[in-house]
Amino acid sequence: MRTREFAFVNHAESLRTEVARAALALGAPQDVTPVLERPRDPTFGDWATNVAMTLAKPLGKKPREIAEALIAEMDLPSVGVTHAEIAGPGFLNFRLDAGFLARGLLPILAHPADWGRSDVGKGARVVVEFVSANPTGPLHVGHGRQAALGDAISTLLAYTGWTVEREFYYNDAGVQIANLAKSVQARVYELAGQTLAIPDGGYHGEYIAEIAQRYVAEHPADAVGADLIAMQAFGVAALRHEQDLDLQTFGVKFDTYYLESSLYSDGRVDKTVSALCASGHTYEKDGALFLRTTDFGDDKDRVMKKSAAKGGDYTYFVPDVAYHVTKWERGYHRAVNVQGADHHSTTTRVRAGLQALNMGIPIGYPEYVLHQMVTVMKSGEEMKISKRAGAYVTVRDLIDEVGRDAVRFFFLMRKGDSQLVFDVDLARSQSEENPVYYAQMAHARMCGIFRVGDVDAASVSAHGVDLAVLSEPAEQELIKQLLDFPAMVRSAADHLEPHRIAGWLLETARAAHTWYHKHHVLGEPEAITRARLVLARATQLGLSAGLRVLGLSAPERM
RNA sequence: GCGCCCAUAGCUCAAUUGGAUAGAGCAUCUGACUACGAAUCAGAAGGUUGGAGGUUCGACUCCUUCUGGGCGCACCA
Structure with missing residues (x-):
């Protein structure tokens, strides 16, 4: 699927460009890239930049002096700025025209399915491997975390222009x-x-x-x-x-299933071993074949083939290396693996094996997203997750207890690299208070407006509507929040961190609830109602997009 | 002993990757249903960001070191 050009007019981008232009005119280095951010405190304005402070050294002037010169140089009205002021040590605070800001919503209505998409991946192929459970038992909660993470990361990459395949690797040998x-x-x-x-x-x-x-x-x-x-x-x-x-x-679909056993049957394991031996990075010791992984940053060399006394089998990482060679050869020049942190030692080994083959694979290939362990608490006691013991909480258990959406959101709310306590009792008893309902409810409320007003949501258009009347603080806050989405998707995809979208979703839902509670859409003077219907529609579509990225449903009523 | 990750409100977690007064939810307390859903909203209270140094205009974020936890460190996978 090729992405189209998403050159949406974005008020933040145009403002950034104008700041950069002004900075260059003042003699800033060519590579100046002003950082725009939304101040926490709305009284500081709609957008702020610290560029004057970062230029203080290269220009040899005081930050506040530079800030003044920037304001004088900028063509403020052309980027919708009504007020610009200098604050604190040298922050530049901008306030935007209400109508100018609100017009940023137009792309959401015009191309809802494309909202938030970009083309940074340029259609290049990436394979995302996750879950990859051994077929020796039902999926446990750790697999659940991987499934939620891997699926959301895949979606984020697709949103940013990558051609993504979701792959499940079966360790069905050994x-x-x-x-x-x-x-x-x-x-x-x-x-x-x-x-x-x-x-x-x-x-x-x-x-x-x-x-x-x-x-x-x-x-x-x-x-x-x-x-x-x-x-x-x-x-x-x-x-x-x-x-x-x-x-x-759980709502997760894979494009490909790759079987470890096939690596043996089609000779790829043997072929990989021969290639490694030919590379000169192997040696024999005590009857076993070693790979000198210490040449590539490992802290000790690893056995590839056990000695005859130990059975003479290959150790697990040999087929792993062979498997990753196939990823490269299948045309995936980017590979992302989502795994539990207990596998982190394999990252060095697999990468070392790929480097030893000297076939042009980059050093950081594949990329790893390691998530920390999930601890399951029940009745105040820790349940030990152990596939071998057989007594562990399964993904199925969690879904049955709290629902698919809640399980997904729970796993996606937090960074992967922090340990996670899944309190089964809490998840059960508070399923009604799970934050996912908060976000879904905001969406359902927007739908409710159209339902009660008997308005066809899809037909809502900003054509001939003066959006400048959306000037209430709660409206401006909601609009700015919605307009953050594309940048949020890009940064979440960049860092492979879906939890940023979860955070955006909750903040947007909060802004939506606040607006809904304070201001009425239906039954207002026509000019107001028409403008607010546009905002309600944009909010509905925006929330829906955020929910979709995380693999959550966007119910019209709850 | 070595490597990776973590430590933030009573609890579970955020903090736009170095920015302004560190924010939410749960729990506690006080208010708001005769207008599109009260699964909501408005407010109060809660902090020496584990300790100590350092880097700079500025540190939860970066560096050093200590403490405390998790996961690895097999001719297991």
Whole structure:
């Protein structure tokens, strides 16, 4: 999907450009990039810049002197500025014409689906890998955090002009899959009246017994559990299906599923090993094959192939490297991986492997978004999240308790790199007070205006409407808040931090609630009503866009 | 012992990436339903941003160091 040109007239951009022009005229360095920001305190104006302070050194003048010269140099009316003043150590505060500001809403009405989009990615391809759970059990809450994060990051990248693919990597080879098969086998034995111990690192959850029952029902010829390969295939298929259903319920869709096992069957693992050996970064020691990852910043070298005494298998990171080679070869010159922080040591290893291959892959490839662990609290006690023990809270549990939207929002409200306490009881008891409802309610209220006024929202137009009457402080605040969205999307995408959108959503909802409560849309003099309908429509569409980016629904009534 | 992440109101978290008086929600207290939904709004109270130094016009943010927590540091994945 190619993005179109989004050269929307943006009052902040035009103001920034004018400030930069004036600064250059005063002799500022060519690379001057004035930072515009919305002051916390509205009495400081609509926009402020600190450029005079940053120019103090290069120009050898006092900040306030520079600020005065800037005001004199600028063509203020052309960028909608009605007042400009100098404050504090040298801040320049601008106040904008109400109508000029409000006209910034026009693009929202004109192209609602494009609102907030930009073309910084220029259509380049990026693969976002997330969840990537082993098919050995249901998804746990950590996967939920990854699913919410990965999906939102993917959307943000798509909004900023990247061609995005969501990918799920299945570790369907190796030790843990063998343990799955043996765990199922143990339960099949049990059904046949025999006993067989579940191996160390095996799975004890209820779901294993269920799979065993279904296996026996569908494979009457193997009621004694002799066919380990068949049980493995059956178990993997069953768990993949269950995970798919969970993700579907969560509203997350993947474009591609990549199977680790295919890397072995199509020879890519062997090929990668040969290439690494040829690179000269490997050596043998104690019968094992090592990769000299210390050449690339690791603190010790890593085993690629275990010694014969230990089974002679490849360690997990070899297929990982082979897998990331395929990402590069499939044309993704940007790759983002969303993983739990417990995997952070693999980042160095995978990158080292890719560098050792010396095939032109950039040093920072792939990019990692690591999120800290989720602690689940229940009845005042910590529930240990352990796939191997089988006793853990699943994504499904959370969705059933508090709803899809609330779970998503909860995971997206905060930065990924802070630990997260998911209090199950709290999430249950306060589901009605979850902030997600606050944002959705603001949207529903805007819809309510059109419903009660019997106005077709889609037909609302600013044509022939004087938007300058939207001059109440609550209206100006709401308008400015809405107009922040495109910049917010860009910065959230830049930093791969969806929580910034969650914050924007709550602040915009707050501004919308305040405006709604203070001022009436329907039943006012016609000029007022028409202008406010435009604002209500823009708010409805703006909130809807914010909700959509985070994968949340935008209900018309609640 | 080494590496990465974190520490902000009683609790859960923000802070436009170095900007002006550090902000929300929950909990507590006080008000507002006869106008588009009170799932809301208006207000009060709550802070030495873990401690100590440093960098500069300016620090929650950057540097050093300590303290306290999480996660890694396998011929496990």
